Amino acid sequence: MTTFRVxxxxxxxxLIDADNAQEARDLAAQMAGYDSEADLVERLGEPSEIIAEEx
Numbered sequence: 268m269t270t271f272r273v274x275x276x277x278x279x280x281x282l283i284d285a286d287n288a289q290e291a292r293d294l295a296a297q298m299a300g301y302d303s304e305a306d307l308v309e310r311l312g313e314p315s316e317i318i319a320e321e322x
Contacts, residue, residue, distance in 0.1 A: 271319040282322055291319035 271291035273280040280298055285291035293303045295317050301307040304315050 270322040272322045273317065273319045275315075275317040280317075283319070285319075288319040288321075292317045295319070 268284045268286060271283050271285055271288060273283050273291050273295045275295070278299075280295040283291045283294050285294060289304070292315065293305075296302075296304045296307045296315070299307070301310065304317055307317075308315050
C-alpha cells in the first residue's frame with residue numbers, strides 16, 4: 268500500500284492508504300457520497316477534479 272494526499276478544489280480528503288492512485292481517488296469519492304470516481308463523473312456530468320499524489 269501507498270499513502271496518497273488526496274484533494275479536490277478546496278476539499279482536502281487528507282492522507283489515504285491505497286494500492287494505487289485510482290483506488291485513492293475512488294475512496295475519496297466514496298467519502299463524498301459517491302460509489303466511485305466514475306460514479307461521481309457520471310452523476311455530475313463533468314470531469315473529476317480529485318487529485319491523488321504520493322505522500
